[in-house]
Amino acid sequence: MRMECAIIGGGPAGLNAALVLGRARRQVALFDDNQPRNAVTKHTHGFMTRDGAKPEELRSLARQDIKKYPTVRTIAKRITGVMPILGGFRLQAGDGSLYECRKLLLATGLSETLPDIHGIRQYYGRSLFNCPYCDGWELRDQPLVVIAEGSNAFSLTRLAYQWSRNLLVCTNGSMRALTGEELQLLQRKGVAVSHDRIKELAGSEGMLRAVAFENGGSSKRTGGFVSPYWRHASPLGELLGCRMNESGGIETDALGRTSVYGVYAAGDASVIAPAQAVIAAGEGSRAAIGMNSDLAREDFA
Known part of the structure; x- marks a missing residue:
C-alpha cells in the first residue's frame, strides 16, 4: 500500500495532522x-471546549471528524521499522505488512518511568500528576508532595507553589536534586524539604493520604506532583538519523x-x-501544513 x-501515532498530534x-x-x-501514554489520566484539562473531558472521549471525537474525509485511512497497527527508499519511505508493521509513503510524520509521543517507590503507580493519574497546569486546579490549597529526584525539582516545586503553599519536596535520597541556593529559597518560602528515601505511599483507591519514609517518619499529603523519567516511545526518529534538540526531543523547524x-x-x-x-x-496541525506545502512544491516542480 x-x-x-x-x-505514526494516534494521539492529539497525529489525529490533528490527519x-x-x-x-x-x-x-x-x-x-x-491504541497505547496512549495518558491512558491513566481521567480528565484532560486546558483544552478549550473540552476542559475536563476524558482522553478517550477526545480521541473518539477526533476519529469521528477524520471519518468525514475519504482519503484518510486509520490502521490499527504498530510500525516497528522504517527505511528510506527512492521517493519516500517503506514502513513495516509488527505483523510484517509493508507500506510506502512520500512523507512521514512521527507523532509517537513519549514513554514515562516513575521513580522506584512502592505504591506510586496506583496513585499516578488519580492524586499524583506530572503537570501542575493540567491538574493543579483540582489540587489547589491541599497539602501536597512534590517527588523529584532530578535537577528539575526546584522548577517543579516553584510551579506547584502557585496552587498550594503547603508543600513537601521529596528528593527520595538524591542530594543533588537541589542546589544550596535553591534549598535556601524554598526554606524562605516555607516549603518543607526531605532528602530521606521514601518507603511507600499510603492511601486507598488511588487517593493519597500520606508519605512514609524509611527512617520511620511520615507526612500527611492528599496529592501532589511527580517528575517521571521521559524517553521516546519509539526509536524510529533516532534510527532514521533525526537530529535531537537540547531537551531530548526531535529537532524540527x-x-x-x-x-x-x-x-x-x-x-x-x-x-x-x-x-x-x-x-x-x-x-x-503545523507539521501537516509543512507536509502538504512540501508535497505541493514537489508536484509543481
Whole structure:
C-alpha cells in the first residue's frame, strides 16, 4: 500500500495532522496501536471546549471528524521499522505488512518511568500528576508532595507553589536534586524539604493520604506532583538519523521538518515539555501544513 503521507501515532498530534491533511485531499494512513501514554489520566484539562473531558472521549471525537474525509485511512497497527527508499519511505508493521509513503510524520509521543517507590503507580493519574497546569486546579490549597529526584525539582516545586503553599519536596535520597541556593529559597518560602528515601505511599483507591519514609517518619499529603523519567516511545526518529534538540526531543523547524528530508515530527516527540494535549494538537496541525506545502512544491516542480 502506498500513500502520500504516513502518520505514526494516534494521539492529539497525529489525529490533528490527519484532519488537516484529509482536508487538503491528501492520501493519508494514520497508524495507531491504541497505547496512549495518558491512558491513566481521567480528565484532560486546558483544552478549550473540552476542559475536563476524558482522553478517550477526545480521541473518539477526533476519529469521528477524520471519518468525514475519504482519503484518510486509520490502521490499527504498530510500525516497528522504517527505511528510506527512492521517493519516500517503506514502513513495516509488527505483523510484517509493508507500506510506502512520500512523507512521514512521527507523532509517537513519549514513554514515562516513575521513580522506584512502592505504591506510586496506583496513585499516578488519580492524586499524583506530572503537570501542575493540567491538574493543579483540582489540587489547589491541599497539602501536597512534590517527588523529584532530578535537577528539575526546584522548577517543579516553584510551579506547584502557585496552587498550594503547603508543600513537601521529596528528593527520595538524591542530594543533588537541589542546589544550596535553591534549598535556601524554598526554606524562605516555607516549603518543607526531605532528602530521606521514601518507603511507600499510603492511601486507598488511588487517593493519597500520606508519605512514609524509611527512617520511620511520615507526612500527611492528599496529592501532589511527580517528575517521571521521559524517553521516546519509539526509536524510529533516532534510527532514521533525526537530529535531537537540547531537551531530548526531535529537532524540527517552524513547520515540523526534521533534519532528515521527508520526515516530520510533532507533539511530545519534538516538544518534551510541557506535555499537553492542546500543544500536541497544534504541533500536529503545523507539521501537516509543512507536509502538504512540501508535497505541493514537489508536484509543481
